[in-house]
Amino acid sequence: MSGYRNTLILFCTTVMTLLLLVSTTATFSADDEVGTIKGKVNYCGKGGYLGMQVFIPGRQFMVLLGADGKFIFEGVPVGNYDINYVINGQLVNENKNVSVSSGGTNDLGNIVFCADDKMPTVQPVKDPCEENPASAECVDADKDGVVAAKDCNDNDASIKPGAIEICDGVDNNCNGEIDENSIVSIANGKGNCDAGKVTSILSCNKGFDDCDKDPANGCETDIFNDDENCGSCGNECSVLERCKLGIC
Numbered sequence: 368m369s370g371y372r373n374t375l376i377l378f379c380t381t382v383m384t385l386l387l388l389v390s391t392t393a394t395f396s397a398d399d400e401v402g403t404i405k406g407k408v409n410y411c412g413k414g415g416y417l418g419m420q421v422f423i424p425g426r427q428f429m430v431l432l433g434a435d436g437k438f439i440f441e442g443v444p445v446g447n448y449d450i451n452y453v454i455n456g457q458l459v460n461e462n463k464n465v466s467v468s469s470g471g472t473n474d475l476g477n478i479v480f481c482a483d484d485k486m487p488t489v490q491p492v493k494d495p496c497e498e499n500p501a502s503a504e505c506v507d508a509d510k511d512g513v514v515a516a517k518d519c520n521d522n523d524a525s526i527k528p529g530a531i532e533i534c535d536g537v538d539n540n541c542n543g544e545i546d547e548n549s550i551v552s553i554a555n556g557k558g559n560c561d562a563g564k565v566t567s568i569l570s571c572n573k574g575f576d577d578c579d580k581d582p583a584n585g586c587e588t589d590i591f592n593d594d595e596n597c598g599s600c601g602n603e604c605s606v607l608e609r610c611k612l613g614i615c
Contacts, residue, residue, distance in 0.1 A: 400444060400445050400469055401441075401442045401443055401444055401445065401467075401469070401470075402443055402445060402467040402468050402469060402470060402471045402472065402473065403439065403440065403441050403442075403443065403467075403471070403472040403473070404439070404440045404443055404448070404450070404465055404467060404472075404473050404475070405437070405438065405439040405440070405472065405473075405474055405475065406437075406438060406450075406462075406474065406475030406476060406477075406478050407435070407436045407437045407438075407475075407476065407477050407478065408421070408432055408436035408437075408438070408452065408478050408480075409436060409477050409478065409479045409480075410436065410480065410481065411480075411481035411482075412479075412481070414434060414435065414436050415432045415433055415434050415435050415436025415437070416432055416436070416454060417432065417433060417434055418431055418432065418454075419431070419432040419452060419453065419454050419459075420432075420451075420452070420453040420454075421438045421450065421451070421452055421453075422450075422451055422453070423440065423443070423448045423449070423450060423451075424449060424451055426443075426448070428440045428443060443467045444467070445467050445468060445469050446466075446467055447464045447465065447466050447467070448464075448465050448467065449461055449462065449463055449464070449465070450462040450465055450475075452478075452480070454482065457482070459480065459482035460478070460480040460482070462475060462478070466529070468531060470531070470550075470552055470557060471531040471532075471552070472531070472532060472540070473529055474528075474529075474532075474540050474542040476528065476541075476542055496514055496516060503515060504516035506521070507521065508521045508522055509521055509522055509523055509524040510524060511524035511525075511526075511527045512527070513527040513528060517541075518541065519538060519541035520541075525539065526538070526539050526540075526541065527540070527541060528540060528541045528542075531552055532546065532547060532551065533551050533552055533553075534546050534551040534553070534558065534560030534563065534564065534565050535563060536562075536563030536564075545563070546560050546562070546563055549561070550569060551565070553565055553568070553582075553585035553586070554584060554585030554586060554587060555571060555572045555575035555585055555586035555587070556568060556569070556570050556571040556572050556575065556577075556585055556586040557569045557570050558582055558585065559582075564583070565582040565583055565585070566582060567582055568582050568585070568586065571585075571586035572586065574589060574590060574591040574613070575587075575588060575589060575590065576588050576590050576596065576599065576600050577600075578590075578596050578600035578601070588600065590613055591610070591611075591612050591613045592610055592611070593610055594608070594609060594610045594615075597610035597613060597614065597615050598610075598613035598614060598615075599613075602615075
């Protein structure tokens, strides 16, 4: 009877260990490989269409619009997606190949279109570069793939529509807001942003740590290769040792 009890305890312990490992792995992947999509529908020049369905086909991301037209999809896996807009079962608009980056927010801004009850139509947005491609508005001075007419700063390639918003007191993604995301990308990790400054470190990428306790420079220390902080902050190798993969 004692042998049976010991075998049962060993089996239960093994199962619990495996479940813990699976749970930990899944959580790590979800935190590092998802992003956000948001936008604001302006339907027929009147703002949001109450009850319009906005969704990603084939994914469990769907919202019903309110009067303000705003929507947001959080926790979207990294990749490219189509965004569909449906009224009473009719597709009235779509955004093709909307990209999602790890930890980033793709702000589609104002999405303007209109459709009648019989035939779905899309109201085109006038592109000034089609009529006058040689104009100053159509120059791409910073070579970021966005012409001056659509770029809020054509002298900085890191600032353009769709860019990841970072904590620097600048409108990086040209959506008219500054540092709108409280959680931002920092050097080798993620941090909390407030009034253009990183106020605290939330997490560091594997192999890095915040050893100087200064959130402004992020997770600055490579603990896999730093002889003075090998494997963890403050763990110093001897003069005869070198730090490799976090081990002296």
